[in-house]
Amino acid sequence: MKTFLKILVGIIILVALYALIAIFAFDKKNHFERSVVINAPKEKVWQHLGSLKEYNVWDPFSKADKDIVITYSGAGDKVGDSYHWKGNNQVGEGEHAISELVPNEKMITKLHFIKPFEGDAVATFTLTPEGNGTKVTWAMDNELNTLMKIMKPMMDRNMTTMFDQGLADLKKVSEQ
Numbered sequence: 001m002k003t004f005l006k007i008l009v010g011i012i013i014l015v016a017l018y019a020l021i022a023i024f025a026f027d028k029k030n031h032f033e034r035s036v037v038i039n040a041p042k043e044k045v046w047q048h049l050g051s052l053k054e055y056n057v058w059d060p061f062s063k064a065d066k067d068i069v070i071t072y073s074g075a076g077d078k079v080g081d082s083y084h085w086k087g088n089n090q091v092g093e094g095e096h097a098i099s100e101l102v103p104n105e106k107m108i109t110k111l112h113f114i115k116p117f118e119g120d121a122v123a124t125f126t127l128t129p130e131g132n133g134t135k136v137t138w139a140m141d142n143e144l145n146t147l148m149k150i151m152k153p154m155m156d157r158n159m160t161t162m163f164d165q166g167l168a169d170l171k172k173v174s175e176q
């Protein structure tokens with residue numbers, strides 16, 4: 001029993017130490033990005049990327065809840081167009097709006113998360129020629145609060161999975 005308690009106390013101390021290190025070592029500003037090369041011209045890729053309605057066809061986050069409710073404001077392909085989503089606990093609730101568009105090259109969107117955690121982020125999609133195809137880079141920038149700093153390694157793993165899945169789905173629909 002004493003050995004078990006020593007191990008338990010040791011684990012608690014390590015967790016607390018990690019939390020302190022994470023709080024002070026991880027920058028408040030967070031940048032995450034993933035890329036894929038799609039075997040299609042950027043004009044064809046843009047058909048699936050340059051509109052919020054098309055984005056939701058391959059977006060892995062909205063697919064995580066088959067009963068998600070998405071309400072669009074505008075056609076989804078102009079600056080200022082947006083949508084509001086409300087889903088289960090995994091998907092949460094929030095708003096997604098286009099803030100900048102350069103057709104066939106770049107789309108910048110603002111995300112406002114309402115549930116399960118309040119927060120804001122900026123997503124950037126950039127298309128650049130690569131050989132006979134198109135390189136798509138999906139980046140997200142946000143600020144981390146104290147709890148998010150502690151959870152950053154878990155968040156990065158989850159973001160890697162979701163971004164890779166989304167980019168693979170974008171590649172699939174763009175190459176058809």
